[in-house]
Structure formats: C-alpha cells, structure tokens
Amino acid sequence: MAELQAWVEDHKRYPRQAQRRREEGTVEVWLQLDRDGNVIDYRIEESSGSDLLDRAVEEMVDRADPFPAPDAIGRDEFEIVVPVNFSIR
Numbered sequence: 001m002a003e004l005q006a007w008v009e010d011h012k013r014y015p016r017q018a019q020r021r022r023e024e025g026t027v028e029v030w031l032q033l034d035r036d037g038n039v040i041d042y043r044i045e046e047s048s049g050s051d052l053l054d055r056a057v058e059e060m061v062d063r064a065d066p067f068p069a070p071d072a073i074g075r076d077e078f079e080i081v082v083p084v085n086f087s088i089r
Contacts, residue, residue: 003068004082011064014086018052025049026085027057033078037066045081057084 025048032041042061047054070078 001080004080007064007068008060008082008084012060012084012086013056013063015052015056018050018056018086019088021052022088023048023050023053024087025053026083027054028081028083029057029061030079030081031061031067033067033070033080035069035076035078037069039065039067040077048086050086053086056086060084 026046027044027048028046030043030045031039034040039061042058044054044057070080
C-alpha cells in the first residue's frame with residue numbers, strides 16, 4: 001500500500017484554480033487493476049466536494065496508469081480504494 005500511495009503522490013497535480021480558491025479535501029478512488037498494474041476500471045467512491053479536485057484525481061489515474069503491479073496477489077484482477085488528499089500547506 002505504501003508503494004501505491006507514493007505512486008499516487010508522484011502523479012497527483014493540485015489544480016491551481018483549486019489552490020487559489022483554497023479548496024482542500026480527500027477523494028477516494030476505487031481502482032480495478034490487472035496483475036500488471038494496468039487500470040481496468042476506476043470510479044470516484046467518495047467525492048471531496050470539489051469538482052476541480054475530483055477531476056484532478058480522474059486525470060491522475062490516466063497519468064499514473066499503469067500502477068505498480070500488485071505483487072503476490074495470485075489473482076488476475078485486484079481492487080482497492082485509494083485516498084488522494086489535497087491539502088494546502
């Protein structure tokens with residue numbers, strides 16, 4: 001999970017417009033990956049309440065594909081919900 005979370009952080013982009021509006025939040029995205037880490041399907045499970053941040057997560061999924069392969073799962077497909085946090089520091 002730590003490797004997957006790091007991968008998400010590396011591919012996440014905080015929209016400037018959302019930063020200017022001081023929009024913060026967490027988007028929970030459901031991912032269905034194959035054994036090689038390719039995205040089969042995804043959806044926003046829980047919105048941040050900001051269309052800009054939700055859209056940024058959808059764009060992040062496209063940039064991050066393929067994700068790190070889920071090692072030692074022993075299945076053809078893997079499902080996980082990943083939180084993506086946007087916070088102005």
